[in-house]
Amino acid sequence: METQATVLIVPGLRDHVEEHWQTHLESRLQRVCSVPPLTENRLDCDARIENIQRQIERIRGDIILVAHSAGCLMVAHWAARYTREIKGALLAAPPDMQADWPPQYPTPDTLREQGWEPLPQQPLPFPSILAASTNDYLASFTAAERMAATWGSKLVNLGAVGHLNPASGYGPWPMADVFIEELDSCLTPCCL
Template sequence: MRPLTLLTVPGLGSSGPAHWQTRWEQQHGCRRVEQRDWQRPVCAEWVATLEAAVAAAPGPVVLVAHSLACATVAHWAAATKCQVVGVLLVGPADVDRREMLPEVRGFAPMPLARLPFPSIVVASETDEYVTLARAGAFAAAWGSRLVNVGALGHLNSESGLGLWPAGWALVRELSSNVGAGEPATGG
């Protein structure tokens, strides 16, 4: 069985060196979906870049999205013909909130169609970009399991998650649910 391709999908500004996505890339061999412009995202462009990355992957894919990338994945799922093993959606930014940056609001409205693959939404009780109730509503609409991790902020570098082994366990769960093999590790 071919090893899984794990694609990290960062949000606005990308993920810096202390972010768990970057650490997973270094530790576990995940590949980053690289957007042309991390500071001025355009929804259609980000979705097209994600589509190209999934289509080019050498094996079955698990997506690991954070923040604005969760909206990207939801938009992508509504239009793609590509299949993925599963998706981990971490700290989904609520793109429908009026107080969000215009760049983030450009991804509104948040698609609420059921996702055509297994998915897990991970949310914090103290995320400044999405309430736990709203993250729960996303999870329900998408057919995702909701995991409440407590008071950990936006689940980014400032949250101090390091390699975030609890998150990696969720990736392993997604990959084992369909028998696609273990996530690839190493570089």
């Protein structure tokens, strides 16, 4: 798939997972790069935001952010701190910091201690699509609706797709292409 903008993939806390839809997407796009995993301070929100900024500084021209899970929260924090123009963002399956997460994930309390809250409560300064599941174990659809309203994102109900990760049956996720094309075709911030 060819885009006019460079797609910057922002993974969640597990970083790069071989069978994840973001990894498949990265292998198919021509104009793409990914935020690399941190080797230290992996749960530190500030370190994650600075890592995104380092990648953005390397990109010339338009950028579309493609975030999954905690990567969505990272994008919101980044947008509250930096002013680089972004063409748009796909925010897939953002987690709810108020939910009880399964034991294989860091707890929301652990993330709070690492600076993840308070979450930015203002609209993102660029078009965004928030794609949410009706049976995500990290966030209810109601929580996703709240995040979309807060960030000014177009909300898309994906149905019962779990957390949209390999454990939920997603390797490839063709709908990501549709959303990226929609963002790539935006000429103004109001196009969504």
